[in-house]
Amino acid sequence: MFNPWPHTLSAAVALAILASPALAQAQDLSFNLPAGPLASTLNAIASQSGHIVSLEPSLVQGKQAPAVIGRMPAAEAMQRALTGSGLQLRVTEQGNFSVEPVTDGNTTLQLGATNIVERSIDATTEGSGSYAARAVTIGKGTHTLKEIPQSVTVMTRKQMDDQGLTDLKDAANQTTGLVGVQGVGKGMILTSRGFQIDDWQYDGVPIPRNTYALGNWATQDLIFFDRMEVLRGASGLLQGTGSPGGAINLVRKRGQYAPTVTLTGKAGSWDHYGLQLDAGGPLNQTGTVRGRFVADEDQSQSFTDYEWSKTHSLYGALDFDLREDTTLGLAVSHSDGESRPMIRGLPRYADGSPVNVSRSTYTGARWNHSDIDVTTVYADLEHRFNEDWAFKVGAVRMTEDNQAKNQRLQTSGDGLNADGSGVQYADFVSDFDATKIGLDMNLVGRFEALSMQQEVMLGGNYSKFTSDDRFARTFNNSSDTLFGIDHDRPEISYDGLLNTPGGRATPSKYDIRQKGLYGSWRVKPIEPLTLVLGSRVSWYDYSYTSATQAAFSNVAIEEAPSTTNETGEFTPYAGIVYDLNREWAVYASYTDVFEPQTARTTSGSVLKPVIGSNYEIGLKGELMDGRVNTSLAVFRYDQENRAVNDVASGFACDGWYCSTASGKVRSQGIEAEISGEVLSGLQLFAGYTYNTTKYLEDPVDEGRVFSQWTPKHMLRVWSDYQFSGDWSRVSTGLGFTTQSHTLGYERTYEIPGYTVWNARLGYQLTPEIDLALNANNLFDKNYYTAGYNQLNGNNYFGDPRNVMFSVKYTPTF
The missing domain is CATH 2.40.170.20 (TonB-dependent receptor, beta-barrel domain)
Known part of the structure; x- marks a missing residue:
């Protein structure tokens, strides 16, 4: 099927005009762009930020961009879109963007002698096309997994979709260290490191989810959720009483x-x-x-x-x-x-x-x-x-x-x-x-x-x-x-x-x-x-x-x-x-x-x-x-x-x-x-x-x-x-x-x-x-x-x- 995006990209982004490109470059904008054709993603960023981009359409022909999600400057959004493409972004002194092939194996954004430093990391996994999460929110705020001194696993939206996982118990049984078993009832019992996890978090808010007068009846679909974050080990700091085995968000x-x-x-x-x-x-x-x-x-x-x-x-x-x-x-x-x-x-x-x-x-x-x-x-x-x-x-x-x-x-x-x-x-x-x-x-x-x-x-x-x-x-x-x-x-x-x-x-x-x-x-x-x-x-x-x-x-x-x-x-x-x-x-x-x-x-x-x-x-x-x-x-x-x-x-x-x-x-x-x-x-x-x-x-x-x-x-x-x-x-x-x-x-x-x-x-x-x-x-x-x-x-x-x-x-x- 013919894809017209690469051939019209330059013309489309040229119509996006902002009174002060330098000002737009400094502003944080909110992006929520799913993974897709690189040409489409670059066009969406340019249109939203009002920047002008110059490139050869053949450079982006047939290439895919990862999801670009979160608040960040337009230049950073462009750079994220170019990740893994073999292309790099350059910003002129006037604030204009150009996309060029990487010549030295380094895809770091060039902005004179100054690199853009990532200031915010979005933990959303939907559209990322990856099994690796950039960050988690289970510990309040947003941190990379490497910043948290406990074991953390994230099951991303892509992994859930690839494996066809629509139920929390099934997802638990595909996750490191978790065991999801059939309880005495229609619902499930989740355990980690030998202990039940009965309080579950929803967007970081813990509530009791498996307390019944008789048996276990807690069920949970995953279709409403972007990801499942799992912290293993005692989680008392986050939710007080709780499982020694960990927490699920x-x-x-x-x-x-x-x-x-x-x-x-x-x-x-x-x-x-x-x-x-x-x-x-x-x-x-x-x-x-x-x-x-x-x-x-x-x-x-x-x-x-x-x-x-x-x-x-x-x-x-x-x-x-x-x-x-x-x-x-x-x-x-x-x-x-x-x-x-x-x-x-x-x-x-x-x-x-x-x-x-x-x-x-x-x-x-x-x-x-x-x-x-x-x-x-x-x-x-x-x-x-x-x-x-x-x-x-x-x-x-x-x-x-x-x-x-x-x-x-x-x-x-x-x-x-x-x-x-x-x-x-x-x-x-x-x-x-x-x-x-x-x-x-x-x-x-x-x-x-x-x-x-x-x-x-x-x-x-x-x-x-x-x-x-x-x-x-x-x-x-x-x-x-x-x-x-x-x-x-x-x-x-x-x-x-x-x-x-x-x-x-x-x-x-x-x-x-x-x-x-x-x-x-x-x-x-x-x-x-x-x-x-x-x-x-x-x-x-x-x-x-x-x-x-x-x-x-x-x-x-x-x-x-x-x-x-x-x-x-x-x-x-x-x-x-x-x-x-x-x-x-x-x-x-x-x-x-x-x-x-x-x-x-x-x-x-x-x-x-x-x-x-x-x-x-x-x-x-x-x-x-x-x-x-x-x-x-x-x-x-x-x-x-x-x-x-x-x-x-x-x-x-x-x-x-x-x-x-x-x-x-x-x-x-x-x-x-x-x-x-x-x-x-x-x-x-x-x-x-x-x-x-x-x-x-x-x-x-x-x-x-x-x-x-x-x-x-x-x-x-x-x-x-x-x-x-x-x-x-x-x-x-x-x-x-x-x-x-x-x-x-x-x-x-x-x-x-x-x-x-x-x-x-x-x-x-x-x-x-x-x-x-x-x-x-x-x-x-x-x-x-x-x-x-x-x-x-x-x-x-x-x-x-x-x-x-x-x-x-x-x-x-």
Whole structure:
């Protein structure tokens, strides 16, 4: 197809006239240009900035530009667009631009004898065409990965699209050090370094996301988000109470400066179909109001008999430049996920061996049903006082309505009998209604004092979680076997279970509130050395009230509320980064995290919080002009004050053991990662984790593995190669995940490790139409996923071989 852009570029940019080019050169402009033809990108920058550019059209013929996103001078935007093109930008004394071939291998912008120094780095990955992130925002402000003295991974928009990752659990299982497992429910459990991550961040605002009266029901689409940022290791400075394993920050898509529309259709195995519209662009002539709209429909059957799912998702966002230095962002997302799930999977034999059944085996009833509606409202305001100082406030409000009824097949004892007997049908109806609110504000500033470059960050955040929950259940012994499951038992309801012998209901409410003040100070006493000191003071209030209503009773008997509160909990942070050269840096860090407990001692007092200390040293690299990120880390986390049974006191607490704060566990290991364009046209992500977890002090489990579902070895690899020359329309992807064995819940049997290969073939049919075929589990590996595997249930097969064909249409404007 003939592309007229290169032949008309010079004429187009010559029409862009600005009264003072020198003034435009000094001004920071906002750019949001997706990756595309170099000629188009240069033309857009020239048009927006009013500069005149001179070049030979043949120089840019057929060349591609990376995304140019963020606030920067026009000259810097031009230089970014020219990255990797073999061309360089020159600026005349009059402020005019010219593009010339590189003659000495140096693509540094020439401006007399002065180089333009990059003053701002945008962390957006959409349109970058890269697996390497330039920066992250998870630590407040914007920093490169090399500047953060902890392990950080970013899954970019391109990697998610290439691998076809639309669900947070699936993305976690392709990320260094993370494990995403099926919980006891429709949702997921995320862990890092052996510890659950139950508070998730949205645009840097943390909220509780996996707190339920029963089971695990948290689900999360990724279609609304630009990237997933993962910090491993204790994250108490950022969110107070939280996981010792780390933090996850989901950064949403924003309105765009250039009109962009993408329509994607997909069809795959098990009648899996989907259609998505993603459109954005300026809503006024000056581009000070920008919008984004995403609509997604997805429906699928399953390799498991009777299972199906349907998800309807909508997202709308508006960004307003109230002034040149102030931006307001508003957005709302809604996901309605309806399904017939299999809850608690398959049981195992009493000796721990897996059952020999087809992967299509379904243990539920035909009336199993789950409906999860999640609506989230986002708001943020950023004010930039100047190049060095900025204030930002962000808020998130999420409402979740979660209703389910399901038949679960479990064993009446410890595992199945040899003939498959010993099963029990458990009927559950749940109705959970929760509201999560989060608020975060911070001030970040850079300055020079005492001949030292310094940066300070001061902030505070607040979160509130309230719920109105209820669930009812019965347990029914049966003479059926695993090989003769009854899928047509009578349908159940909440009221029906209360009129069934053995039925019982539990209404309950959560009220969890947390607030904190935090701050950090970065200082460079000498040029290659950066010291980071920080601290947080947290306040935490927890209340859980519940009641029990027996069958044929109209009265619910309230139980004693479970409460705890912590006041003025102090969390320190310290780090050091030493730049070996422009590309490499070594670092070390120490941080604490605390987790409140609700268990009580014989005196009736609540146990003091679990306290943990995280130590980490490592090496980070930003190679090939930032196109490749690498890291190597050694870590240890020691946690103490864990609640253990106070056996010596007898059954002194409501007929059971009281507790003492004497438990201690340790997680330690090594992580290594590389991401980015390691060779021309080859994008690579590879992450290896060696992690051991162990009880150091415990009256029952001392010396045993602490986290059963954390493999000792994990390796995640994915690569994508874009051919050149006559094959330039073709791209291929190949990767695998492999991990060593894990343990079942009872720690008496192993869940074997596995290796699963995936691949992709892409073809650009026209400049507007991209075709792709993704194949997962290429060699049809038959395996059980690692997770909450128990003798009496919760064992799930991994997905068999499956394919997904997609067509993406992106019209040009």
